[in-house]
Amino acid sequence: MTRTRTRTEAVDDPLGTAELTVIGQVTTASNVTLVCETPAGRRVVYKPVRGERPLWDFPDGTLAAREVASYQVSQALGWGVIPETVLGEGPFGPGMVQRWIDIVEDDSVPDLVDLCPVGQVPDGYLEVLRALDPSGHPVSLVHAADARLWRMAVLDVLINNADRKGGHALLGADGRVYGVDHGICLHHEPKLRTVLWGWAGETIADELLTDITVLVKAIAGELGDRLAELITDTEIAALEARGRALLEDPVMPRPSGARPIPWPAF
Template sequence: MNAPSPHHLMPTDEDGEQLRLPVIRDAPVADVLEVLQEGDISILGRMPYSSNATFLVRIDHATTPTAAIYKPERGERPLWDFPSGLYRREIAAFELSEALGWHVIPPTVERDGPLGVGSVQLFIDADFTEHYFTLVAEDRHHGDLRRICAFDFIANNTDRKSGHCLASRWGPIYGIDQGLCFASDFKLRTVIWDFGGEPFDEELCTAIGSAADPPADLARWLRPDELSALAERAEWLADFGRFPDDDGGRRWPWPLV
């Protein structure tokens, strides 16, 4: 599966050449958040094949420009099983990842942008022909991928496609598109099952156990029942002590990439 993910095709210029965008690379998270929160936003274009309105934007802050992904609430399609405000779950995912010390979700903030309130997330400059199914073939990526796998179980991610795992050009792998996370009913859907049955190492198990007491800041983005369910999943996973398997073969998203 070497085809690029259609969710992350880069826009091109008038000559059909891929746009080269400014991106903050490997900077302290606090500095990135300041740029995302305070910089001036200009829309460069709409990302293709996205279910909801998703825009590539440029953010200019002092002498530090960067590309970012902007998802306004007004561009969301109504869903029967998730309330409006999916962008809030994108922010909750980032904050949970930071609280766990895993740093597998790009810095994400709430902004009142050109099309109203929504999430603004650091754009991950990556080789978009790479995705989970190609990355997992290399052992050097397994640390990040294990953390994303555990994160998705705790966050109850219902849509972890292969193309939602991006290997940044500065090294780490990030998970993107977390709008369909944190439901109180367990409905995990993911392509990451290669680690099923493997025991957690001590560091991973300790971090998972800490999520049984969710960060207080998550209450700004999630409902009380969703926070309680998150805590229960984390406690169960820490007690289980290893990566779950999908014995029934039903917990896969579609399309896979």
């Protein structure tokens, strides 16, 4: 197995220095996504820049930095939605290194985002849309009416997430809800595509608006300096503008455009 040393400028970051052993690969991911372990047995996800698939609307080689920038925004908000994420030098060159999340594996626990027969939306769930499954049966796309998931939905608006699939919302074994896969976020043009439309038109809670106020102020200081190493000044300005827009009109947006939901949805 290949071993390498992972580095980052943040010397106090626990993921900053570790020898990684590649133990597997997430084959369903669009970009190369490797599962690694540190010598202490800590599991991480490593996405090398060289394994990123080119996209027509995002600059090549920028997805890893966008994942780290999204994590920085989540941390500045104090929400902890995104697992610890840094830039590092891995077995296949520079890339993103992220803390692995152990998820709840219990068939009796419903998924955060799911499909159900039309007219049979479970209690505690919100219907997003109706469609036909591959067999032609009418189904509803639903997600949990969970405050932790709503926080993720607000984060997606702020970071302009273009790819919030159902499988990117994880119920951790520690009882927390996490979001992963933020490589196509923080574009300066509107690109919000998400399965979390259940709160469209709902007023954002005051405590979340307080955190967004903190974020907007932080962008002008140290947070902005850190983000400048990861995304462009235009993208930082767009992030700040989205934050201010939510403070001025604290309502969750409604779907717009030709494709407001990523495909596939899971």
